[in-house]
Amino acid sequence: MLKVLSALRLSYLNSLKLTARRSNFSTECLYDESITKFISENTEIVVDHNLTPEIKLRLFTPNCRFWFERPEFWPFEDPYWAIYWPGGQALSRYLLDNPGVSLGKSVLDLGCGCGASAIAAKLCGANRVVANDIDSVATLATCMNFKLNGLESPVCVTDDMIGSDPGNFDLILLGDMFYDEALSYNLHTWLEDCIKTHKSQVLIGDPGRAQFEELAFQSRLKKLAQFELPKPVREENYGLNCSSVWAALCKPRHLSGHESF
Numbered sequence: 001m002l003k004v005l006s007a008l009r010l011s012y013l014n015s016l017k018l019t020a021r022r023s024n025f026s027t028e029c030l031y032d033e034s035i036t037k038f039i040s041e042n043t044e045i046v047v048d049h050n051l052t053p054e055i056k057l058r059l060f061t062p063n064c065r066f067w068f069e070r071p072e073f074w075p076f077e078d079p080y081w082a083i084y085w086p087g088g089q090a091l092s093r094y095l096l097d098n099p100g101v102s103l104g105k106s107v108l109d110l111g112c113g114c115g116a117s118a119i120a121a122k123l124c125g126a127n128r129v130v131a132n133d134i135d136s137v138a139t140l141a142t143c144m145n146f147k148l149n150g151l152e153s154p155v156c157v158t159d160d161m162i163g164s165d166p167g168n169f170d171l172i173l174l175g176d177m178f179y180d181e182a183l184s185y186n187l188h189t190w191l192e193d194c195i196k197t198h199k200s201q202v203l204i205g206d207p208g209r210a211q212f213e214e215l216a217f218q219s220r221l222k223k224l225a226q227f228e229l230p231k232p233v234r235e236e237n238y239g240l241n242c243s244s245v246w247a248a249l250c251k252p253r254h255l256s257g258h259e260s261f
């Protein structure tokens, strides 16, 4: 049974890869009717119990089969997009509370997952939104969530952009991306380049994960906001009580005359 599932998963993933058009970055959103149906059937539309009740999202809830099912039965990559992470929640809340931050901007949501921060930026009038996730099922879920909120699909990129020149974005969003040591290290170096080369504004949502707090980058971060997590989010993320939004500065705080980008 497991072998069949693995083969299914591989063939799905290969077909996903083939649908992507190759350019610098592939910017075609996967559309696959069977996967769309699968996502609809295995998620629930959630409008509350998180920091942004204005945004509707298809997520796993206790009413969904895969909330309890053994993970090996899930036929795709780990469904990180089916969870609305505390870092992403804080970042999206901050964007909605401060619409001027994304108004008229070109925005990259790197590691978009369910796409909530990209949606928040678009709802606030971002000019162009690129949703990037190396999991093409996540970008499909993001497109479904854009539609759910009455928005046109964003530009989707499924390549790993970390380490490459992403192009000229006014604003780069990172919701809960510091959950893995190697990823955190790579992000750190790449963000420095993005800020130096393009003067991009970088906003990070993080609930105090160890890999984030240990960043050499810490002296270049300024906390913009902190949000207490709602009870259901605290219960799902044992030990986390709040989540914060940070801006990355051009220079370390002690050398920075003014604390903007």
Ligand SMILES: C[S@@+](CC[C@H](N)C(=O)[O-])C[C@H]1O[C@@H](n2cnc3c(N)ncnc32)[C@H](O)[C@@H]1O
Pocket (backbone or CB within 6 Å): 080, 081, 083, 084, 085, 086, 087, 088, 089, 110, 111, 112, 113, 114, 115, 116, 132, 133, 134, 135, 138, 159, 160, 161, 162, 174, 175, 176, 177, 179, 183
């Ligand atoms: C912890 S989840 C956060 C999702 C979303 N930002 C949120 O806060 O709800 C991390 C996401 O990053 C994606 N990811 C991991 N490595 C990545 C990379 N190198 N480039 C783009 N996305 C990546 C994963 O597939 C996953 O969807």
